[in-house]
Amino acid sequence: MHTADTGSDGTALDSPDPDPVALSHEFLRTVKTGGSTHRVASRLRDLDREALAGGLDGDDARLAFWINVYNAAVESLLDAAPETFGDRSALFGADVVTVAGRDLSPNDVEHALLRGARPVWGLGFVRNPFPSAFSARFGVDDLDPRIHFALNCGAAACPPIAAYTRDGIDRELDTATRSYLEQETEYDPDAGVVRAPRLLLWYLGDFGGPSGATRFLREYGALPEDAAPKLRFRDYDWSLETGNFAE
Structure with missing residues (x-):
C-alpha cells in the first residue's frame, strides 16, 4: 500500500520504505521553502530499486515522480549556482540528482524517463531503439506531451512549478x-x-x-x-x- 502523496510533514523521510512520489513531494517542498535538501537527496539516492519499481507502479506515479524530481533538482541547482544557467548544454547534461543509485541529468529525466527514450534532438520523431535498462524499467510507458507544460528548467518562458500527484496527475497536467x-x-x-x-x-x-x-x-x-x-x-x-x- 502506498503512503499519501504529500510528504509535507516529513513522513516520507522518516519511513523505512518511503513512497517515491511522497519523497518527490518532500524534495520539491524543501526546495520551495529554502531548506537543506541533503536528507531528502540521500533518501532518493538510497532508494531500493525494487521499492522504486513497486512505488512507480504505473504511468501516473512515474509522471508525478519524475516531473517533481526534475523540477526540484534543477531549481535546487540554480538556486545554489545560478551561473550554471549560462551554459545550458552543460546544465542539461550534468548530473543533478541520484535516484536509486543512478546519477541523472535533466536530459536523462526528461528525455529518457519522461519521453520514452527519445533523443534530445530530432523534434520527437525519433526514438532510441536501445534505451538503458534503468529508463526501460522506471520510465513512462506512454509519452504524454503535456509534460512539456510542467517541466521548468529555470527559463522565464518555462511553465510554473507545481507539485504533481499520483491520483491527480491527469487533471493537474490538464490545468x-x-x-x-x-x-x-x-x-x-x-x-x-x-x-x-x-x-x-x-x-x-x-x-x-x-x-x-x-x-x-x-x-x-x-x-x-x-x-x-x-x-x-x-x-x-x-x-x-x-x-x-x-x-
Whole structure:
C-alpha cells in the first residue's frame, strides 16, 4: 500500500520504505521553502530499486515522480549556482540528482524517463531503439506531451512549478497545459496564423506533427474548434527566472 502523496510533514523521510512520489513531494517542498535538501537527496539516492519499481507502479506515479524530481533538482541547482544557467548544454547534461543509485541529468529525466527514450534532438520523431535498462524499467510507458507544460528548467518562458500527484496527475497536467497555452499562444484569425509556444516546435513529433499540434491547440482551447490556421512559433525567453512556483 502506498503512503499519501504529500510528504509535507516529513513522513516520507522518516519511513523505512518511503513512497517515491511522497519523497518527490518532500524534495520539491524543501526546495520551495529554502531548506537543506541533503536528507531528502540521500533518501532518493538510497532508494531500493525494487521499492522504486513497486512505488512507480504505473504511468501516473512515474509522471508525478519524475516531473517533481526534475523540477526540484534543477531549481535546487540554480538556486545554489545560478551561473550554471549560462551554459545550458552543460546544465542539461550534468548530473543533478541520484535516484536509486543512478546519477541523472535533466536530459536523462526528461528525455529518457519522461519521453520514452527519445533523443534530445530530432523534434520527437525519433526514438532510441536501445534505451538503458534503468529508463526501460522506471520510465513512462506512454509519452504524454503535456509534460512539456510542467517541466521548468529555470527559463522565464518555462511553465510554473507545481507539485504533481499520483491520483491527480491527469487533471493537474490538464490545468498546467491549458494555463500555459492560454498565456503563450497568439491567434490572429484575420491573418489565419497562430503563433504557438516554441515548445511545440522543439517537440513537434511528441504532438503528432504540425497537424497534431494544431489539434492539440484546439483541444486545449488555444484555438477555436473550427480553426485551421498556419502554424508559427514564438521565440523562447531564455532569461533566468528561478522561484517560479504555481500559486
